[in-house]
Amino acid sequence: MARRKRVYSRRRINYGRVAFLIAVLVVIILLVMKIFSKNRYISKVEEALEKDITRIAGSISTVSKIDATIYENEGIKYTNQHENIKRIMTFDGSLSEDMDKAGDVKILLENLLISEKTEVTAELPPKDDGYYWIEADIFTKDKVLIFSVEEEYNFDLYYDIENKTVYVKEKYYDEFSKKYNKVKFQGYSVTDEFRNIINSMANTGLDTSGTQIPETDQ
Secondary structure, three states: OOOOOOOOOOOOOOHHHHHHHHHHHHHHHHHHHHHHOOOEHHHHHHHHHHOEEEEEEEEEEEEOEOOOOOEEEOOEEEOOOOEOOEEEEEEEOOOHHHHHHHHHHHHHHHHHHOOEEEEEEOOOOOOOOOEEEEEEEEEEEEEEOOEEEEEEEEEEEEEEOOOOEEEEEOEOOOOOOHHHHHOOEEEEEOOHHHHHHHHHHHHHHHOOOOEEOOHHHO
């Protein structure tokens, strides 16, 4: 009796289509995470610190009046129109000479997470050179499946020197989102470590800087 030879066909895997589907899945996951993630400011600080930080950059200044309103003029958005800004120092953690400064700013943010809440306020009262304004931009790198995802966080902290209280917005949005204009400031009673570090950084910076920023550069 003759035997029939079975012929098996092999399906070719379309790797291009597989890669495309994975990319779509990654985008969907990121969108879902963004939709359901908490937008509390303090939660975003915690989220940034938990990721793989590649760089911390920013500046520390004294200001007399805080204006964190998001303005728009002919399609261009801008903010931080504070009064009497005096730049104390800048820092960029990618530079070897600034690594200690960036490390100190990271410690300030870590201390913010364990600080106790105080009052919520719509505006902060004007005070001559009464606030330290800490700008901290954190750049992170994370992996979602096989893809590397980079993200940037922009944090602004306002430290009331007299009352030893630091203020941040209650909620976190994109840097130039007008939603910020409806968000109040949440105060936190700082830790001793926070107070010692910011005072040390400010005093060190004032020894070499402390120059006022011209109006055109604000």
